[in-house]
Structure formats: structure tokens, C-alpha cells
Amino acid sequence: MSFLSKTLERVKPSPTIAITAMAAELRAAGRDVIGLSAGEPDFDTPQNIKDAAVAAIAAGKTKYTAPDGIIELKQAICTKLERENGLSYEPAQVSVGTGGKQTLYNALMATLNPGDEVIIPAPYWVSYPDMVLLAGGTPVAVEASLETNFKLTPEQLEAAITPKTKWFIFNSPSNPSGAGYSQSELKALTDVLMRHPHVWVMSDDMYEHLVFDGFEFATPAQVEPGLYERTLTCNGVSKGYAMTGWRIGYAAGPQHLIAAMRKVQSQSTSNPSSISQWAAVEALNGPQDFLASNNVAFNRRRDLVVAALNAIDGVTCPTPEGAFYVYPSIEGLIGKTTPKGTVIEDDEAFAKALLAEADVAVVFGAAFGLSPNFRVSYATSDEALTKACARIAAFCAALT
Numbered sequence: 072m073s074f075l076s077k078t079l080e081r082v083k084p085s086p087t088i089a090i091t092a093m094a095a096e097l098r099a100a101g102r103d104v105i106g107l108s109a110g111e112p113d114f115d116t117p118q119n120i121k122d123a124a125v126a127a128i129a130a131g132k133t134k135y136t137a138p139d140g141i142i143e144l145k146q147a148i149c150t151k152l153e154r155e156n157g158l159s160y161e162p163a164q165v166s167v168g169t170g171g172k173q174t175l176y177n178a179l180m181a182t183l184n185p186g187d188e189v190i191i192p193a194p195y196w197v198s199y200p201d202m203v204l205l206a207g208g209t210p211v212a213v214e215a216s217l218e219t220n221f222k223l224t225p226e227q228l229e230a231a232i233t234p235k236t237k238w239f240i241f242n243s244p245s246n247p248s249g250a251g252y253s254q255s256e257l258k259a260l261t262d263v264l265m266r267h268p269h270v271w272v273m274s275d276d277m278y279e280h281l282v283f284d285g286f287e288f289a290t291p292a293q294v295e296p297g298l299y300e301r302t303l304t305c306n307g308v309s310k311g312y313a314m315t316g317w318r319i320g321y322a323a324g325p326q327h328l329i330a331a332m333r334k335v336q337s338q339s340t341s342n343p344s345s346i347s348q349w350a351a352v353e354a355l356n357g358p359q360d361f362l363a364s365n366n367v368a369f370n371r372r373r374d375l376v377v378a379a380l381n382a383i384d385g386v387t388c389p390t391p392e393g394a395f396y397v398y399p400s401i402e403g404l405i406g407k408t409t410p411k412g413t414v415i416e417d418d419e420a421f422a423k424a425l426l427a428e429a430d431v432a433v434v435f436g437a438a439f440g441l442s443p444n445f446r447v448s449y450a451t452s453d454e455a456l457t458k459a460c461a462r463i464a465a466f467c468a469a470l471t
């Protein structure tokens with residue numbers, strides 16, 4: 072009998088490990104590998120936020136806090152949700168966790184029973200299906216195609232709902248495609264959900280602030296107030312505020328769900344770092360102007376990468392509305408061979424050969440549930456992006 076649990080057996084190891092390990096090996100051997108796989112902004116955390124953390128340490132705010140967050144942060148979150156999303160929540164409807172990841176995980180742990188289904192549009196953030204499996208549920212991936220710019224259609228959502236569906240996980244702008252749903256696209260999905268009152272919505276708004284070309288972010292409970300009672304609105308400071316290492320995420324929703332999530336957290340990690348919580352108070356209450364200036368850089372990089380990738384024969388790259396990723400298709404390259412004799416059988420073979428033969432690290436589409444594609448994170452310098460795109464172009468041009 073295995074020492075490890077049956078639940079863990081259902082969870083697959085991260086498919087990105089092979090690429091990350093290969094990249095580290097090549098770097099150690101002195102190769103100039105350009106990494107386009109990081110899921111975090113290259114900007115530093117703003118100084119006022121760092122100062123707030125230092126002040127919290129100096130003031131001795133270094134003890135246990137309430138398990139799911141200090142009242143000051145919950146209030147700052149309520150103010151933010153009202154200010155930016157037109158959503159009204161009380162602090163008792165808010166849960167603060169160690170990163171967005173923990174709040175999503177808590178919600179699934181608190182609600183899933185064996186047999187419960189969770190609809191996840193693909194391409195998806197790698198953790199959703201495995202979190203569902205860890206919590207004992209069944210992930211139901213629904214592929215959103217290149218033709219719809221990787222957005223799920225209302226017909227697809229309708230067809231995926233069964234009596235066993237418990238949650239619909241919605242992520243806009245998306246990791247890995249960058250796709251952002253407009254208000255009307257989202258309303259078409261919430262109209263479907265209004266017809267199925269047993270389905271709850273977990274909206275992962277982590278990339279809310281990273282949007283371009285005047286795109287207006289929208290979240291389900293705002294677009295359809297009728298869903299307020301069965302929506303968990305999830306967000307965090309990791310991406311927009313360049314605070315990935317601080318580990319603060321949050322969720323707002325019905326009080327009974329928040330209380331259940333608190334129970335999970337109080338018996339696992341307890342409170343997120345007290346110091347990070349005070350930094351997050353400053354992030355949400357302090358000046359927000361750096362968001363726009365960071366976006367100018369992200370927007371420029373997105374345009375640079377989309378243009379460079381679309382210029383490559385066999386590669387098709389839609390222009391996404393947000394986040395800092397693009398998700399090009401390599402349909403036109405499948406079956407070709409590299410000068411070293413590697414056959415590009417699928418997107419994993421493509422990413423491995425690109426790394427081994429052209430020193431560029433990207434994540435292959437199979438990791439995100441939609442192939443044949445790869446994910447480029449453009450949260451790096453213009454110079455590195457230009458160089459990396461030139462390498463990808465040369466690599467693809469040499470395929471026969």
C-alpha cells in the first residue's frame with residue numbers, strides 16, 4: 072500500500088518542472104538562456120508599500136493576527152471593491168490569505184465533496200484543476216479556442232453545466248492567454264449562470280489592473296447583481312502591485328462561505344504575515360498612479376511581442392486585452408524538424424527544443440490545457456524580449 076494519499080495520487084506534478092529544470096541546467100553550464108516563463112512583474116514593489124512594512128515592524132505589529140486578516144486590511148479591501156468594482160461588502164464578508172492561491176484553495180476545500188464538478192475554461196492557470204482534485208472534486212475543462220481569442224462562449228458554458236456542477240471558475244484577464252472579457256461578453260456568461268441557480272462563480276480577478284487599450288475590466292457580481300449571493304470575488308496584490316513575494320490575496324463573498332474558509336485557514340496556516348498585511352493596507356489605500364505607468368511599459372511590450380511572433384510563419388498570436396502573457400498557436404509548425412533532428416510533435420517538444428537549441432525558455436500549452444500553443448510572459452525588459460523574439464524567429468525559420 073502506498074504511503075502517500077490517494078488524493079495526492081490524482082494530482083499531477085507541475086508540467087513546467089521539466090522546462091524550469093532544463094533552463095537551470097543550461098544556465099549553470101554557462102548558456103545565455105532568456106527566460107520568458109516567469110509569472111510575475113519585473114517591477115519592484117513601490118517604495119510607499121515597502122515603507123509601510125518597515126513601519127509595521129518598527130511598531131511591533133509582528134504578532135499573530137485574526138486568522139483571516141486584520142480589520143484594517145479587510146476595510147481597505149471593502150473600500151477598494153466599492154471604489155473600483157461598485158461592489159458593496161462588509162469586513163465579515165472578506166477573507167485574507169497567504170496569496171491569491173490560498174484563498175482559492177480554501178474556498179474549494181470548504182465546499183467540494185466527491186463528485187462535485189468545477190467548470191474551468193481552458194487554457195487555464197495551471198493550479199485550478201489540481202486544487203480541485205486536492206479538494207476532492209472533479210475538474211471539467213472546457214476548451215476556449217483561438218477563434219474566440221480564448222474566450223468561453225455562452226453556449227459552451229451552458230453545455231458544460233450538469234446537476235453536479237458546483238463552481239464555475241472565471242479568470243479575466245487570463246493567465247495564460249491574457250484574454251479579457253468585455254462587459255457584454257461577461258454578461259452573456261452570467262445570463263447562462265442565472266438560469267442555473269445551483270452553480271456558484273469563483274471569479275479570479277488577479278490581473279484586474281493589467282489591462283490595455285482602454286479595456287474596461289468587469290467582474291461577475293458587478294455585471295449581474297443577481298449573482299452576488301453565489302459569487303466569490305477573488306483578488307490580491309501580487310501582480311498589479313508587484314508584490315508576489317509578500318503573499319497577500321483576498322476574497323469577498325457570502326458570509327457563510329467566508330466563515331467556512333476561515334475554518335480551513337485557521338486549522339492550516341492561520342494568518343498571513345502580519346507585516347505583509349500592513350503593506351497591503353498601504354497598497355490598497357495609498358497612491359495608485361504607478362499602476363498606469365507600469366501598464367504603459369506592459370502595453371509596449373505586448374505590442375512588441377505580438378508583432379514579432381505574428382511575423383513568424385506557422386505562428387498565430389492574438390492580441391490579448393490584459394495580464395502580461397501572450398499565448399501563440401504553433402499549429403503551423405507541428406510535424407516539422409529542427410536542424411538537430413528533433414521532431415516538433417507537440418507543444419512540449421517545441422518548448423524543449425526551443426530551449427535546448429535556441430536558449431529561450433517558454434511554457435508549453437499542454438500545461439494550461441490547450442494545445443498546440445506556448446505561453447510567453449513579457450514581464451521582462453524590451454531588450455530581452457527583442458532578443459528572445461529574434462531567437463524564436465530564427466528557430467522557427469530553420470524548421471523543415
Ligand SMILES: Cc1ncc(COP(=O)(O)O)c(C=O)c1O
Nearest residue numbers: 110170171172196246277307309
Ligand atoms: C490567475 C492567477 N490566479 C491566482 C494566482 C495566485 O497568485 P498569488 O501569487 O497571490 O498566490 C496566480 C499566480 O500566478 C494567477 O496567475
